[in-house]
Amino acid sequence: MNLLTVIVLLPLAGFVLNGLLGRKLGPTFVSVVGCGLPILAFLATLKAFSTLQLAGPDAALIEHAYRWAAVGERAFEIEFYFDRLSAVMTLIVTGVGSLIHVYSTGYMKGDAGYARYFAYLNLFLFFMLTLVLGRSLLVCFVGWEGVGLASYLLIGFWFEDPAKAAAGKKAFITNRVGDAGFLLGLFLLYWAVGTLNMDEINAAFMAPVAPAVSASLVGILLFIGATGKSAQIPLHVWLPDAMAGPTPVSALIHAATMVTAGVYLVARMHGIYEHAPEASQVVAVIGLMTAFFAATVALVQTDIKKVLAYSTVSQLGLMFVALGVGAYGVAVFHVYTHAFFKACLFLGAGSVIHALGGEQDIRRMGGLARRIPVTFVTFAVATAAIAGIPPLAGFFSKDEILWFAFASAQGGSPVLWALGSAAALMTSFYMFRLLWLTFLTPSRMSHEVEHHVHESPWSMTSVLVVLAVLSAVGGFVHLPEFLEPVLPLATAQESLEHLEHRLVYVAIAVAVAGFLAATWLYRGGLAKGDALAARFPRLHRLLGGKYFIDELYDAVLGRPLHWVSDRVFLRAGDRFLIDGTLDGLAATTRRVAGRLGRIETGQLQWYVAMAVLGIVGCLAWVWRHV
């Protein structure tokens, strides 16, 4: 039985059904199809997973679905590859995906585009599953582009608002930049290795005779693709804007699954990165910069979703730090825990926004803990998890990342650890700041809004509870060891091993310190925080303006491009050259025709004379030349 193909095709069927029939058959049909098929896909994944477990740790299920193209001797096959790494990713995608579909039935209830929303969401799942299950990098790339498309469609879901449509475009175009790198990497790999099957590429790089291509170059090109999809510096600018989409979309695509595709890609191609220390170093440094700078920006954001967005960017940065120091399994571990708590946080934020009738500014919230208790408790658990309070899920994965950043034999260094810990400290601080300002401080809501506050329907709260439980206990599954047959464990430098326990205490201290600082500063409301901001106005403006990177890109890329498009291509090229040539030709023809028209006098005798002249001329020419 073609189980893997079924897993991939179920959401596609949902897309087709909802897309074609959803509007006619009404919201009940849409909900059943939209949630039912992803849940079926999740069950099928569980079945496949149990088969995989029976087959042993090294095994991989390979399923041939279709021969895409045959070029000469070589063929491009659509094959699905299911080993422990893809199994973990598929379980996250279908599991968290199904939960968020269920949540969406409550959140999107009554929206005019209900059927369209579920069609897009199912389409996203289809492409995401193609991405994580594809055996060939080419199939993976199809999924990679497809999730970008789905992301574009869902960010601009409420496309009547020009700002939201623009955010969708920004995400799509920024991703395009990264995709160029990915594609070049694919070309190089195919040229050097002769296949795009990921397991074979890894094997080729592991072989005693490595392929005749610079692993670092390939690694960096693939990483450029990953920076686009996973919002790393310098291509991180699209993710905060992507919050324009519906909140469940932010949870599913822009927190739990799609943005981790870059991490998956690098982890999947670990065979290359293990032989490319330079590329790994680049990955680690970019990841660290992203983790640190995004965390600083998150400190001062006032939009609840923007805080979470920068937090996502920062956490993704930490995952890349782990990848950069060779701790691939740890990075996937953080992908897994992050999927739970960040989805929970986003969905909690969605529940808050839902309760407040669309309000997203935390300065106008407060005191929600009693009013929406389920949301509060789940949000608090997820906050503690991301802050790294033991024994919640985030503690385990983040602690391991920091440990390997410090001690890994493949590029760990105290600098990585120190800045990573600083990012963790800030994470803890801004998350608890968010918790205080949203739920605990005295209410700053307007009377009108306060009157309407209500807990979300069970379809939303039950999902929050499930995710909160997973955020709490998810860390006890020790994923790096489980993934060890696929992703080799990182090794710590022996000389540093005695420090491991001390660093765990430091990590706990860091998390608690962030909590205490946030409590001290924000327990009483906004006053102390504002006073602090007033003492450092320039720093506050720099952070609040997100380091003005959008403005920088606009000045360096946007405006020159606009100028060139307007002046060179539109005015000089299109209007002057192309229009000018055609208009000129037409005008010349008209003028010449006007002149020639004058010899048509209408006088018969004149015509006869011309004819005679012509005949005489012809005869004379014949006389001369024949």
Add this chain to the structure above:
Amino acid sequence: MADLQVLLWLSFALFGIGLVGVMVRRNALVMLMCMELMLNAVILALVAFSLRTATLSGAVLVFLIFVVAAAEIAIAIPIVLMLSRQKRSLDVEGYDSLKG
């Protein structure tokens, strides 16, 4: 042989008269008559050559020209008739509605 020369010169003269007539006269009917004259000049030349080479093809062509000339005049006369009715004149200088 002198006969052929004479006949060709005659044909040439007729053609010339016809051509000059078409080019200088303004009366449409006169122009048509001059065109007939040119056709007849050509017929005369054909007959003369036919006589000279003792073949029949020239004479056959003459009949062809008769038919063409008859058809041509059958169309030209009504056209001139319509034009003269409309313009109340036979002067071709007035027939310039199609000028550019």
